[in-house]
Amino acid sequence: MLDQEQKLVEEAKQDPEKFAALYDRYFDQIYRYIYRRVSDKETVQDLVSQTFYDAFAHLKSFEWRGFSFAAWLYKIAHNNVLKWYREQSKARIVEIEEGMQIPDVREDVVREVLRSEDQSEVQAVMAKLDHEDREIIRLKFFEELSNIEIAEVMGLSANHIGVKVFRALKKFKQLFS
Amino acid sequence: MARPTSKYFTPVIKKILEAKRMENIVIDQQFKDTLRTQMMSKISAAPIQKEVREVLNETGRGFDFTEFFNKFRYPLAIVPSMLLLIIVAVSAMNLPVSIKNEVIVPTATPTPATQVQNSNQVAEITQPSHSVQRLHTFSGSSVLPSSYRSGASTTSTKPNVIDNSQVNLNFDLGQIDNNQPSVQKTAPAVQPQPQSAPQQNNFQTTVPVQQTPEPNSFGSVVQFLFESQNQPEVRNNNNNNNQPAENIQPQPVQQNNVEVNDAQPQQQLVVQPQAQVVQPQAVQTPVLENIQTAVPTSANGSEKVQVNNVQPQEVPAQQVETTTTNVQPVLTTSVPLNTDSVQNVAQPETTIQPTVTAQTLKFVQPAPSYSIYYGADIKPGERAALESQLIAEAGDQEVQSMEVLDGPENNVIQVMYTFTDGSTDTKLFKKDSTGWHAAHYVHRYYYDNGFDYNIAPMR
Numbered sequence: 321m322l323d324q325e326q327k328l329v330e331e332a333k334q335d336p337e338k339f340a341a342l343y344d345r346y347f348d349q350i351y352r353y354i355y356r357r358v359s360d361k362e363t364v365q366d367l368v369s370q371t372f373y374d375a376f377a378h379l380k381s382f383e384w385r386g387f388s389f390a391a392w393l394y395k396i397a398h399n400n401v402l403k404w405y406r407e408q409s410k411a412r413i414v415e416i417e418e419g420m421q422i423p424d425v426r427e428d429v430v431r432e433v434l435r436s437e438d439q440s441e442v443q444a445v446m447a448k449l450d451h452e453d454r455e456i457i458r459l460k461f462f463e464e465l466s467n468i469e470i471a472e473v474m475g476l477s478a479n480h481i482g483v484k485v486f487r488a489l490k491k492f493k494q495l496f497s
Numbered sequence: 498m499a500r501p502t503s504k505y506f507t508p509v510i511k512k513i514l515e516a517k518r519m520e521n522i523v524i525d526q527q528f529k530d531t532l533r534t535q536m537m538s539k540i541s542a543a544p545i546q547k548e549v550r551e552v553l554n555e556t557g558r559g560f561d562f563t564e565f566f567n568k569f570r571y572p573l574a575i576v577p578s579m580l581l582l583i584i585v586a587v588s589a590m591n592l593p594v595s596i597k598n599e600v601i602v603p604t605a606t607p608t609p610a611t612q613v614q615n616s617n618q619v620a621e622i623t624q625p626s627h628s629v630q631r632l633h634t635f636s637g638s639s640v641l642p643s644s645y646r647s648g649a650s651t652t653s654t655k656p657n658v659i660d661n662s663q664v665n666l667n668f669d670l671g672q673i674d675n676n677q678p679s680v681q682k683t684a685p686a687v688q689p690q691p692q693s694a695p696q697q698n699n700f701q702t703t704v705p706v707q708q709t710p711e712p713n714s715f716g717s718v719v720q721f722l723f724e725s726q727n728q729p730e731v732r733n734n735n736n737n738n739n740q741p742a743e744n745i746q747p748q749p750v751q752q753n754n755v756e757v758n759d760a761q762p763q764q765q766l767v768v769q770p771q772a773q774v775v776q777p778q779a780v781q782t783p784v785l786e787n788i789q790t791a792v793p794t795s796a797n798g799s800e801k802v803q804v805n806n807v808q809p810q811e812v813p814a815q816q817v818e819t820t821t822t823n824v825q826p827v828l829t830t831s832v833p834l835n836t837d838s839v840q841n842v843a844q845p846e847t848t849i850q851p852t853v854t855a856q857t858l859k860f861v862q863p864a865p866s867y868s869i870y871y872g873a874d875i876k877p878g879e880r881a882a883l884e885s886q887l888i889a890e891a892g893d894q895e896v897q898s899m900e901v902l903d904g905p906e907n908n909v910i911q912v913m914y915t916f917t918d919g920s921t922d923t924k925l926f927k928k929d930s931t932g933w934h935a936a937h938y939v940h941r942y943y944y945d946n947g948f949d950y951n952i953a954p955m956r
Contacts, residue, residue: 336540340533347529352522369532442516461513493509
C-alpha cells in the first residue's frame with residue numbers, strides 16, 4: 321500500500337495533473353477528520369480545500385521519512401484547523417475589546433463537537449478529555465494512524481506518543497467507568 | 498504499564514471503535530467534485546502560465562517586475578538614499594557661500610594696530626552726517642529726529658528719501674545753484690563711510706571751490722569697496738559726531754571724486770544719477786557745509802559757475818598748492834585699511850591734482866576793475882605812479898573807485914576811496930622830489946591857517 325502511495329506521489333510530482341489520484345484517495349479521510357474537529361460544514365469545506373491546495377503547492381517538498389502521505393495530509397489539516405481556531409479566538413478578542421456582547425463560543429464549539437460525535441457516551445467522555453488526549457485518541461482509533469504518524473501530525477516525538485496514548489486511554493477509562 | 502492493546506483497555510477500545518462505526522459523517526460529493534475541478538483547472542493552467550512566462554523572457558518581451566525588484570531591491574533602495582545624500586551635500590555646499598560673504602567684512606578690517614586709526618576716522622566721518630541733520634532742521638521739511646535720520650543713513654535702506662531731503666538742504670542754503678538740483682539729488686542716503694568721508698572734509702576745507710561730488714565710474718568702484726568693508730564700523734560709531742572735520746585725514750578716494758568733477762564739469766550732470774547706486778553721500782554732505790564756511794559770498798550759480806565767479810583774493814593759488822601738499826602725505830600714511838583698494842584709488846588722484854591747481858590759478862588772477870576820477874591837475878606821466886601808490890594805500894579792501902582832488906596846499910592831493918563794500922575813506926598824498934607819498938595831517942595852526950603834513954611812514 322505504501323508502495324502504491326509512494327508511486328502516486330512520485331507521479332504527482334512529475335505531473336501535477338496526477339495529483340487528482342491522491343485527492344480522490346485521501347479526500348474522505350481529511351474531510352471526516354476536519355468534520356470531527358470543526359463540524360461546521362462551510363468551515364469544513366474551507367479547511368479541506370485549503371488543506372489540499374497546500375498539499376499540492378508543497379508536494380515537491382514531501383519526502384519519505386517513515387510515515388505515509390496520509391499522515392502528511394493530516395498534519396496539514398491539523399495545522400489549518402489550529403490556525404482557524406487561533407483566528408477565531410483573535411476575532412473574538414477584538415470584538416470583546418470593542419465592548420460587544422458575544423456569547424461564549426467555546427461552549428458552542430464543545431456543544432457542536434458533542435453533537436457531531438453522535439452524542440454517545442463515548443463522545444461525552446471524549447469531550448471531557450483535554451485537547452491533546454482527545455486528539456491522540458482520534459488520530460489513534462478514528463484515523464487509525466500509527467504512533468509515528470501521530471507524532472508527525474502533532475509534532476511530537478514518536479517514542480513519546482506511546483506513553484501519551486496510554487495516558488489518554490487511562491483517562492478515558494476512568495471517565496467512562 | 499499495560500499496553501494500549503492489552504486486555505486492560507479492551508473494553509474502552511471497543512467502545513471507541515463502536516462509536517466510530519456509529520458516527521454518521523456525510524461527505525458532500527458535490528463539494529468534492531467542485532474542488533477537484535477547480536484544482537485540476539489551476540493545475541493545468543499553472544504549467545501553461547509557466548511556459549508562457551518562459552517564452553516571453555526568452556523573447557525579451559516579458560519582464561517580471563516582481564522578480565526584478567526582488568532581485569535588485571537592495572541596489573534600488575540605495576538610489577533614494579543617495580539622492581538624499583546629494584541633496585544634503587548640495588545644501589551643505591551652499592553654506593560656505595554665505596559664510597564667505599560674511600567673512601568679507603572681517604577680512605577688510607585692518608589689523609589691530611590700524612583699527613585705532615580706523616575708529617578715529619569713523620568718529621570723524623560722522624560729522625558730515627551731523628551737518629546734514631542740521632541742514633534738515635533749516636529746511637523745516639524734515640520730520641524725523643536727527644538720531645533716527647542718522648541711523649537710517651547708515652543702513653541706507655531708503656536712499657531716495659534722504660536724497661530728497663538733501664535737495665531741500667541745498668535750496669535752504671541758497672548757496673548752491675537751485676537750477677541744478679540733480680547734482681544734489683545724486684547724493685544718496687548719508688552713509689558716512691570711514692575712508693571716504695574724512696578725505697572729503699579735509700579737501701573741501703582747503704579748496705572750497707571744488708565741492709562737486711562726482712560719482713563717476715571710478716568713484717563707483719571705490720564706493721563699493723567701502724560699503725562692503727567699512728559700514729559696520731560707521732554704524733557703531735555714530736555717536737562720535739562732535740569731532741572737528743579738520744582733524745580728519747584725507748584719503749585718495751574722496752579726492753578722486755572731487756577732481757573728476759572739476760576736470761569734467763559737463764559730465765557731472767550725466768553721471769550723477771549713478772551716485773544713487775554708488776552712494777557717495779558722505780562726500781557731498783561735507784561739501785555743503787564747507788561751502789557755507791569757506792565761500793560765504795558765492796551764493797549764485799552752480800558748482801561749476803562758482804569756480805568761475807570766485808574772486809581772485811578769495812582763492813589764491815597758494816591755498817590750492819597747500820591743499821595738494823596736505824593730501825599726498827595722507828596717501829602714504831593714513832590708508833591702512835585695505836591696501837588693494839587704496840592702491841587702485843591713489844594713482845589717479847596724484848595725476849589729477851595738478852589740473853585742479855592749474856584751473857584755479859587761471860580764475861584766481863583776474864584783472865583789477867576800479868575807476869579813478871582826477872579832479873586835480875596831475876600830469877598824465879605822473880598818474881601811473883600815483884595810481885600804484887593809491888592802490889597800495891588802499892590796504893586789504895577792494896577799491897571800486899577813487900577821486901583825486903586838489904589838496905589844501907600845493908603838492909598835496911586828497912583822494913576819496915570808495916570800496917566795493919560801500920565804505921569810503923579819504924587819504925592825503927604829498928609830492929616830493931621822489932614822487933607821491935601818503936601823508937597825514939599833523940596839526941593845524943588856526944591863527945596862520947597853515948597845514949603840516951608828514952610822509953606816510955609816520956602813519
